[in-house]
Amino acid sequence: MSFNVKEYYSNLSKGDVILAYKGSITSELINDILEAVETKLEEANADSRLRKKIYNVLVESMQNLFHHIETYHEGINEDLDPKFGVLVIERSGESYKVTTGNFVNAKRIKFLREKIDKINSLTKDELKDMYKFILNHQRLSAKGGGGLGLVDIARKSGNKLEYEFYNYNDNYYFFNLTISV
Amino acid sequence: MEPIKIEGTPKTPSIKFMQEEGVIEIKGRSIPENSIEFYKPLVDWLEAYAKDPLKKTQVNIQLEYFNTSSSKCILDVFKKLEAIHKSKHDVVISWFYEEDDEDMLEAGEDYESIIRVPFKMVEIVE
Numbered sequence: 001m002s003f004n005v006k007e008y009y010s011n012l013s014k015g016d017v018i019l020a021y022k023g024s025i026t027s028e029l030i031n032d033i034l035e036a037v038e039t040k041l042e043e044a045n046a047d048s049r050l051r052k053k054i055y056n057v058l059v060e061s062m063q064n065l066f067h068h069i070e071t072y073h074e075g076i077n078e079d080l081d082p083k084f085g086v087l088v089i090e091r092s093g094e095s096y097k098v099t100t101g102n103f104v105n106a107k108r109i110k111f112l113r114e115k116i117d118k119i120n121s122l123t124k125d126e127l128k129d130m131y132k133f134i135l136n137h138q139r140l141s142a143k144g145g146g147g148l149g150l151v152d153i154a155r156k157s158g159n160k161l162e163y164e165f166y167n168y169n170d171n172y173y174f175f176n177l178t179i180s181v
Numbered sequence: 182m183e184p185i186k187i188e189g190t191p192k193t194p195s196i197k198f199m200q201e202e203g204v205i206e207i208k209g210r211s212i213p214e215n216s217i218e219f220y221k222p223l224v225d226w227l228e229a230y231a232k233d234p235l236k237k238t239q240v241n242i243q244l245e246y247f248n249t250s251s252s253k254c255i256l257d258v259f260k261k262l263e264a265i266h267k268s269k270h271d272v273v274i275s276w277f278y279e280e281d282d283e284d285m286l287e288a289g290e291d292y293e294s295i296i297r298v299p300f301k302m303v304e305i306v307e
Contacts, residue, residue, distance in 0.1 A: 148249035
């Protein structure tokens with residue numbers, strides 16, 4: 001069975017959803033979502049430590065989308081906005097789940113898989129060392145990304161990164177990343 | 182040298198870089214998508230300041246949030262301060278964090294372990 005964005009999105013939006021979005025990921029959208037989520041977390045009286053962690057994870061995961069999503073996806077037969085991405089935030093008991101979804105070129109799968117598996121294999125202290133090493137040795141790309149986003153997300157959340165690649169066609173996979181905070 | 186004073190926005194911090202007082206301040210949120218644009222003039226200013234710094238430079242960093250794009254730029258700021266410290270001028274970095282914000286304290290400690298400038302961790306109690 002092939003991957004279908006609509007089905008994927010409606011399955012995602014079934015839990016105790018605080019915010020669900022699919023469409024273009026722009027700088028303005030990131031502002032709006034951050035503001036909305038901040039208000040909702042305050043209303044929900046979430047503990048301030050947890051609130052900060054969620055906010056940080058949200059900033060990094062949306063900016064990861066912003067920096068890495070391709071504007072157009074050739075050969076994808078769905079009516080998609082440019083820079084298409086998915087973001088869902090849901091509550092699950094005392095914690096929160098942030099899920100992002102986006103199309104990824106098949107050529108990038110290996111790199112991403114290896115990077116996430118590596119991050120997931122590290123202890124808290126090893127993650128700290130990896131963060132410091134990248135911070136000190138890698139330059140920012142022209143777009144402003146620094147290869148630190150996923151490491152930071154893993155550090156702040158204190159949980160393993162859950163991911164899945166759904167095959168779409170020969171050129172594209174749909175990348176689902178879920179972070180529990 | 183002209184001081185730099187910038188008001189904060191939801192995505193960028195407020196800035197006070199004052200040569201006459203020897204005070205450098207970064208406060209608020211630093212989460213722009215591309216932080217280089219924002220930090221480049223600050224790093225340039227510090228490079229000029231480093232040519233004839235005051236005997237003592239007080240640096241106050243009080244961030245509520247910063248993203249990983251900013252984290253590299255903040256390191257660039259600290260590297261300029263490290264050069265001033267190395268040239269036998271006093272530099273103290275006060276790193277402020279809210280009392281329950283262990284992540285922010287840890288972020289300060291990360292920098293402290295990379296940069297050879299004395300850090301003072303200051304807990305803000307509400």
